[in-house]
Amino acid sequence: MIRQRLLLSLIPAALGCDDGAEPSRAAVQIQAVSAVEFAGTPLDTVGLPLAIKVTDFSDRPVWNAKVNWSTADGGTLLPLSEVTDQHGIAQAIWVLGWRTGSQQARASVVGIDSAAVFSADAQGFRAIGVGTGDADHMCAIDPDGALYCWGPNASGQLGDGTVDSGASPRPVMLPEPAAQVVLDEESTCARTQSGQVYCWGKNNAGQLGNGTLTGSFTPVPVALPEPAKFITARSWGACAITVVGDAYCWGFNSKGRFGIGTMDDIVPTPARVLGGFSWRDLRLGLWRACGIREDGQVYCWGDPEVEDGLGTGADTTTTSPLPVTNAPAADSVGISGHIQCSIAATGQTHCWGHNWTIGVEDPREWISDPIPLGTPLRSMHSLHRPVVALGTDARGYWWGARPTASAADQYTPAPFTGELHLSAIGAGGPGVCGIEATTSAVYCWTWDGPSWPALDISAVPAPP
Numbered sequence: 350m351i352r353q354r355l356l357l358s359l360i361p362a363a364l365g366c367d368d369g370a371e372p373s374r375a376a377v378q379i380q381a382v383s384a385v386e387f388a389g390t391p392l393d394t395v396g397l398p399l400a401i402k403v404t405d406f407s408d409r410p411v412w413n414a415k416v417n418w419s420t421a422d423g424g425t426l427l428p429l430s431e432v433t434d435q436h437g438i439a440q441a442i443w444v445l446g447w448r449t450g451s452q453q454a455r456a457s458v459v460g461i462d463s464a465a466v467f468s469a470d471a472q473g474f475r476a477i478g479v480g481t482g483d484a485d486h487m488c489a490i491d492p493d494g495a496l497y498c499w500g501p502n503a504s505g506q507l508g509d510g511t512v513d514s515g516a517s518p519r520p521v522m523l524p525e526p527a528a529q530v531v532l533d534e535e536s537t538c539a540r541t542q543s544g545q546v547y548c549w550g551k552n553n554a555g556q557l558g559n560g561t562l563t564g565s566f567t568p569v570p571v572a573l574p575e576p577a578k579f580i581t582a583r584s585w586g587a588c589a590i591t592v593v594g595d596a597y598c599w600g601f602n603s604k605g606r607f608g609i610g611t612m613d614d615i616v617p618t619p620a621r622v623l624g625g626f627s628w629r630d631l632r633l634g635l636w637r638a639c640g641i642r643e644d645g646q647v648y649c650w651g652d653p654e655v656e657d658g659l660g661t662g663a664d665t666t667t668t669s670p671l672p673v674t675n676a677p678a679a680d681s682v683g684i685s686g687h688i689q690c691s692i693a694a695t696g697q698t699h700c701w702g703h704n705w706t707i708g709v710e711d712p713r714e715w716i717s718d719p720i721p722l723g724t725p726l727r728s729m730h731s732l733h734r735p736v737v738a739l740g741t742d743a744r745g746y747w748w749g750a751r752p753t754a755s756a757a758d759q760y761t762p763a764p765f766t767g768e769l770h771l772s773a774i775g776a777g778g779p780g781v782c783g784i785e786a787t788t789s790a791v792y793c794w795t796w797d798g799p800s801w802p803a804l805d806i807s808a809v810p811a812p813p
Contacts, residue, residue, distance in 0.1 A: 387469040391808040410437025422452040473808040479775035482532030494526025504535040505566030506550035531582040544576020555617025556600035583633035594627030604636040604652035605668035634684035645678030683729025696725030696741035706749030743770035
């Protein structure tokens with residue numbers, strides 16, 4: 350909520366007249382009669398209308414004087430222009446721009462050189478990392494490594510020791526600074542700067558990785574044999590790549606997606622992914638997983654859905670990694686809905702799977718061999734739909750179908766972040782959050798705003 354401090358602003362002005370409708374007397378001064386200093390969050394609506402009064406030499410109100418409202422900070426003032434009432438008053442609603450720091454709004458009268466000036470200090474949550482995965486809550490890491498989460502908390506997934514939900518970031522009870530955070534449906538996992546992995550929240554399938562099926566409202570350590578350098582989570586399960594390159598998974602092993610050689614549903618302690626490879630990257634999908642070996646080779650395993658749906662040549666479920674046919678060498682991989690995409694260090698991206706959400710206009714329903722995506726990407730995120738990615742141009746992209754749609758809305762990647770350039774992006778059930786590249790402020794977009802596909806955007810408030 351915007352806070353206000355009342356401060357009378359009286360600015361003398363030269364004699365002037367309205368160039369529109371004739372005022373009753375010549376307007377000579379304009380003064381603010383509302384608060385003129387505010388503090389809030391970028392994109393927030395100032396809680397009180399901005400109000401000014403126009404008077405003449407005798408301090409009598411001037412009616413019908415034309416007032417123009419303006420800002421140079423990307424915000425919105427409604428209306429942009431109006432005339433004073435019989436009391437000499439004009440008002441406007443101020444929606445702050447997306448930039449952090451000082452913002453100004455001005456009210457001026459036609460024919461008068463001076464103006465009434467209003468200022469706002471727009472500050473939001475600043476972060477160096479944002480949560481990835483598929484959840485209704487969101488988490489981010491501040492510049493000091495402190496981890497904060499916000500949103501629904503029925504299973505304690507916010508990690509603050511309670512089940513109280515909240516719209517503002519609250520600190521997670523993590524024993525050391527965080528380096529990465531991943532989100533599951535009602536649980537969360539974080540990798541600390543020392544490589545220890547902690548999980549918390551719901552634990553119905555062993556997704557906390559501590560050998561039990563008991564949930565926790567605070568972080569509990571995962572029983573990994575070595576420190577981790579990367580983690581991923583999806584659908585009641587998680588995986589980690591350790592510093593020696595081994596991959597381990599725990600939780601719900603649906604359709605053998607852990608690649609551990611079994612179809613056991615519940616795996617409450619970390620089990621090693623087969624193959625004997627050193628892994629560079631690994632991502633979990635709902636029924637499958639894909640990874641990148643250190644040499645750049647792409648592998649997938651789990652349920653192909655249709656014959657060769659994973660691009661490995663397999664027509665049945667596989668419980669160990671298989672190489673993807675004709676896949677170029679890559680540095681990272683993403684899974685979203687029914688597709689997989691591999692991303693090279695240059696941003697060149699190849700995708701395969703169901704053409705509903707593959708991001709390329711092609712007459713085939715299923716595409717087994719990886720085909721190039723027209724938009725170079727930096728990362729892609731594990732959601733069902735739509736597909737969300739960060740481009741090499743630092744803009745967020747989406748394609749495929751909205752969560753409530755029954756058919757694709759956007760067949761090829763389309764930007765949705767407007768003026769904002771992002772250093773990182775994360776996605777969850779309700780929308781997408783990203784870190785603005787120059788200010789480190791965190792912004793979030795909701796899926797089904799009234800202006801889709803120009804999603805509704807808001808800035809995340811700083812923790813109290």
